Amino acid sequence: MYSKIVVQYREAPTDKSDWWELYEPFEETLSDGTTIKISAGYVTDFASVPWILWSFFPPIGKYNRAALVHDYLYDLQLREKELGEKQARYFADQQFLYFANKVDPKGFVRHYIMYQIVRWFGRSAWRASK
Structure with a gap:
């Protein structure tokens, strides 16, 4: 059973995106058995x-869990000190794929495409968190 994600819309600091x-508090167990706790x-x-891709890759919906965990791991830069940037970011991106597949096991092709997009464009977001 999944833990519930309880969010409320929040005015974005810019007009570029929506914020929640x-x-x-939210708790999740990662693919390697590590548990993360995200504070309220x-x-x-x-x-x-x-926005042009929202019909195929919705920013909000059934992949919220995967996106929330991924955002948190990027913000935390989990394991970067032990593994280095490349491997730590790879682990975070793998968690996105893991939770997307967990939520919707039949959508693995779509998830893999989403994962590849995250891999291609995630480096700048990872470095922006520093």
Whole structure:
């Protein structure tokens, strides 16, 4: 059973995206068995997707869990000190794919495309979190 994601819309600092604030703590177990705890108050945009692609890759919806975990791992830069930037970012991106497949096992082709997009464009977001 999944833990519930409780968010409320929050005015974005710019007009470029929508932001959502976590109103209750959220806990999730990653693919390697590590548990992360995201505190209430954490802010996410879920998925940063250009509006032209929303019909195929919606920024909000059934992939919220995958996007929330991914955003948090990027913000935290989990394991960068131990693994280095490349491997730590790879791990975070793998978690996006893992949770997308968990939520919708039949959508693995779509998830893989989404994962590749995250891989291609995630480097700048990872470095912006520093």
